[in-house]
Amino acid sequence: MPRKTDARARAIAAAERLFRIQGYTATGLTQILAESGAPKGSFYFHFPRGKTQLAEEAIDRYVASRMAVLRNISADTTGDALRFVQQICDTFAAEMIASDFQYGCLMQNLANELPALDAELTERVARGFADSTEIVAEHFMTCGFAPARASSAAAALVAALEGARTIARLERSPAVFEALAEISLQRWAAPEGRPGLV
Amino acid sequence: MPRKTDARARAIAAAERLFRIQGYTATGLTQILAESGAPKGSFYFHFPRGKTQLAEEAIDRYVASRMAVLRNISADTTGDALRFVQQICDTFAAEMIASDFQYGCLMQNLANELPALDAELTERVARGFADSTEIVAEHFMTCGFAPARASSAAAALVAALEGARTIARLERSPAVFEALAEISLQRWAAPEGRPGLV
């Protein structure tokens, strides 16, 4: 029983895009279906639990791709915390520029509308953050950070990246990411006792 | 021609509260008026430009109080960047706990729904961030930071605080703020060339 159309996948992709730009509540099903070209008639065939299910699948997709990006950068900068942070900032900034500063982070957008979400969806968002943070923490540990410090640095970095995205959207400029990278280069990501590059 | 009731002020306060918890689009006028006890009939008398105007006044209120908080902390920790950062983290974390992790940042919530906002409102949000950042940057400068580094550190800190709020809401825990304070204490907020406390 193979799929015959890609209407389902297109709906998920459109939902991810629009949720990132406008937020969850502000994005109507009508708009999602119109943008994706998916037919209206089959929506509840593909997503019996409605908008909630659509959001769940959208965030699964988003989290997976985000973690893949982080893992790639981690592999590219093994043992080097400074380059790791720098490259994350660069990548995030490049994404923002590529979307003309329209895209926010899906996890963040959903997190800021918590009362509109059910428990299942909330849990997925929370786990998305936890998993991302753990990838970063693990990288820091392979750089010689003590476990506690690796966790703290990872949590702080993930938080900073989220906030930077918000501000970059407003300013329509990647300057915040550059500031973040600069500060991290000088002090933040340096392993204990070892001076930074500057 | 003095005001006779406080219905207007109560509506603004309720709007600020609900926008922080639920976001802009997810909060209806009906809910705002119900919660504030303000009568429905007089809404467009007090706010002729409707929901937009209400949001503008709410954010003015929010930004003013936020800047007051930052200025107070700055005055309490003159010349001491480490204690400044630490106290900001403490204060923000305490706010979160006090609201049982329900309140987000109004500026951030609005920034994540940009397409729903008109230009005027967007501009106010952007200025709120810019002004907050400048207060932080000025404090860092009085701590002996070079101007460029003070600006970078301020931008990074403001971004990190925003992200921390989002994550703290999800985790229902102030742990992120503690991580942020810890990392800053060790490396971040230290003036050039001077080692951190730890």
Next chain:
DNA sequence: CTCCTTCTATGGCGATCACCATAGTATGTC
């Protein structure tokens, strides 16, 4: 008293919301 301002009550505008019931088409397998 009249007049004006400040504020509120009521009711409804058109539009959109998420959701769903019903029916029908297309493409398989047997």
Next chain:
DNA sequence: GACATACTATGGTGATCGCCATAGAAGGAG
């Protein structure tokens, strides 16, 4: 041919959205 699965079209549900027109109550100023 029969039959099932995969998918879509249509149309409408009740509820809620922001907004507004009309009317009137309350109170001070002249």
